[in-house]
Amino acid sequence: MRQGRLFVISGPSGAGKGTICSELLKDGSLALSVSMTTRAPRGKEVEGVNYYFVSREEFQKTIDEGGLLEWAEIYGNRYGTPKAPVLEKLNAGKDVILEIEMQGALQVKANYPKSILIFVLPPSLSELRKRLIARGTETAAQIDMRTRTTIDEIKKIKDYSYFIVNDDLQTAVNDARTIINAEHLRVEDQAEAIIEKYEREGI
Amino acid sequence: MRQGRLFVISGPSGAGKGTICSELLKDGSLALSVSMTTRAPRGKEVEGVNYYFVSREEFQKTIDEGGLLEWAEIYGNRYGTPKAPVLEKLNAGKDVILEIEMQGALQVKANYPKSILIFVLPPSLSELRKRLIARGTETAAQIDMRTRTTIDEIKKIKDYSYFIVNDDLQTAVNDARTIINAEHLRVEDQAEAIIEKYEREGI
Numbered sequence: 305m306r307q308g309r310l311f312v313i314s315g316p317s318g319a320g321k322g323t324i325c326s327e328l329l330k331d332g333s334l335a336l337s338v339s340m341t342t343r344a345p346r347g348k349e350v351e352g353v354n355y356y357f358v359s360r361e362e363f364q365k366t367i368d369e370g371g372l373l374e375w376a377e378i379y380g381n382r383y384g385t386p387k388a389p390v391l392e393k394l395n396a397g398k399d400v401i402l403e404i405e406m407q408g409a410l411q412v413k414a415n416y417p418k419s420i421l422i423f424v425l426p427p428s429l430s431e432l433r434k435r436l437i438a439r440g441t442e443t444a445a446q447i448d449m450r451t452r453t454t455i456d457e458i459k460k461i462k463d464y465s466y467f468i469v470n471d472d473l474q475t476a477v478n479d480a481r482t483i484i485n486a487e488h489l490r491v492e493d494q495a496e497a498i499i500e501k502y503e504r505e506g507i
Numbered sequence: 508m509r510q511g512r513l514f515v516i517s518g519p520s521g522a523g524k525g526t527i528c529s530e531l532l533k534d535g536s537l538a539l540s541v542s543m544t545t546r547a548p549r550g551k552e553v554e555g556v557n558y559y560f561v562s563r564e565e566f567q568k569t570i571d572e573g574g575l576l577e578w579a580e581i582y583g584n585r586y587g588t589p590k591a592p593v594l595e596k597l598n599a600g601k602d603v604i605l606e607i608e609m610q611g612a613l614q615v616k617a618n619y620p621k622s623i624l625i626f627v628l629p630p631s632l633s634e635l636r637k638r639l640i641a642r643g644t645e646t647a648a649q650i651d652m653r654t655r656t657t658i659d660e661i662k663k664i665k666d667y668s669y670f671i672v673n674d675d676l677q678t679a680v681n682d683a684r685t686i687i688n689a690e691h692l693r694v695e696d697q698a699e700a701i702i703e704k705y706e707r708e709g710i
Contacts, residue, residue, distance in 0.1 A: 423694070425701070428704075428705075428708060429705055429708040430708065454705070455705055455706065458701060458702055458705050459702055461694055461698050461701065461702070462694060462695075462698045464694050465693060465694060466689070466692045466693055466694060467692065467694050467697070467701065468692060479688075479692055482685055482688045482689050482692065483689050483692055485682075485685045485689070486669070486685050486686050486688070486689030486690075487689075489669045489670065489671060489682055489685065489686055490668060490669055491626070491664055491665060491667050491668060491669060491670050492665075494670070495664050495665045498628070498661060498664060498670065499661055499662055499664070501631075502631075502632060502657070502658055502661050503658065505631060505632040505633065
C-alpha cells in the first residue's frame with residue numbers, strides 16, 4: 305500500500321490557503337492535521353476535531369517526549385502539531401495537510417524531512433492589500449505589517465518545494481492536486497518496494 | 508516567461524515509453540529532442556526531424572566542444588543529443604522530452620542537472636515478457652536478456668526522480684502530464700523571479 309505524504313501549506317493571510325485546504329479536503333482523500341493547544345475551547349469547538357485541548361503540563365510533557373512536529377507560544381497560549389496522529393494517518397496510506405505559517409513549517413520539515421512544503425502566494429502585493437482591505441478586519445498599519453512580512457517570507461521561499469500563485473481559486477486547487485499526485489509518483493520513497501516486487505518475480 | 512524543463516524518459520523496451528512520448532507530443536506543448544548520428548539516413552528519414560546526420564569528424568568535433576548532452580557508439584555508429592537545440596527550446600519556454608536508455612539518461616543528468624528523469628515500468632516482469640513475445644521481433648534468448656537488463660536497471664532506479672507504472676496507457680500519460688505540471692510549480696528555478704517581482708512592487 306502506498307504511504308501517505310505530509311503536505312505543509314503556508315502563505316500570507318489573504319493568499320487563500322485556508323480556502324484551498326477546504327477544497328482539497330472535500331473529496332475525503334486527504335486528512336487535516338489537528339493541533340494541540342493549551343487555550344480553552346471556544347464556542348462550538350470540539351475536542352479532537354478543532355483542537356486537542358490539553359493542560360500546560362500535558363503540553364510540556366508532549367514537547368519533552370519529542371511528540372510535537374512543531375509548536376509555538378502565541379499570546380500566552382501554546383499551539384502545536386502532535387506527531388502521533390499524523391504518523392498514524394500517513395502509515396494508513398492517508399495524505400495529511402497541515403496549514404501553518406513559515407516558522408512552523410520549517411520546524412515540521414526539520415522534524416519530518418519527508419514533508420512537502422507548499423507556499424501559497426497572492427498574484428501580487430497590491431492584490432494582497434486589496435483582499436485584506438476588503439476583508440475589513442485589520443487597520444491600515446496592520447495591513448502594512450502583513451505586506452512587509454510577506455516580502456520577508458517570500459525571500460525565504462527557497463526552503464519550500466512548491467509555490468502556488470492563487471490568482472484563480474480553481475486553478476490553485478488544481479495546482480495543489482497536481483503536486484499531491486506528482487509526489488506519489490516520486491521514486492525516493494517507493495524505490496525499495498519496486499525493486500523488491502520485481503526481484504520477487506525473478507526470472 | 509517560464510523556463511522550459513527537460514524531461515528524460517527511460518525504461519525497458521516493452522514498457523511503452525515510446526507510446527507515452529507520442530501521446531505527450533500530440534498537443535504541441537512539448538518538443539522532442541532530435542539526436543545526432545553518424546549513420547546514413549534510411550528510407551524517408553529527414554534531416555533535423557528524425558536525426559541530424561553528420562560525418563564522424565563533425566560528431567567528434569561536437570564532442571570535443573562539449574556540445575553533446577550524451578552520446579554512445581552502437582554497432583560502429585555514433586548517436587548523441589546535441590545540447591544547443593535543446594537549450595534553445597528550453598530558453599524559449601518550451602518543455603523538451605528526450606527518450607533514452609538509462610546510461611544516456613544519467614549522462615544527460617550529469618551534463619544538465621536540472622533535467623528530470625522519469626522511468627517507465629511495465630506492471631510486472633511477466634507482463635513485460637508477454638508484451639515482448641506478442642511483438643514477435645525477438646528470440647526467447649533476447650527476451651530473457653531484456654528481462655535481466657530490466658531487473659538490473661530497476662535496481663538503479665534511485666537515480667531517477669519519478670517512475671510511472673504503465674498498466675493502462677491513458678493513466679500513464681496522465682501521470683506523465685502530472686509530473687510535467689508539478690515540475691513547473693517547483694520553487695527552485697523560479698524563486699529568484701518571484702522575489703524580484705514582489706520586491707519591485709515594494710511597499
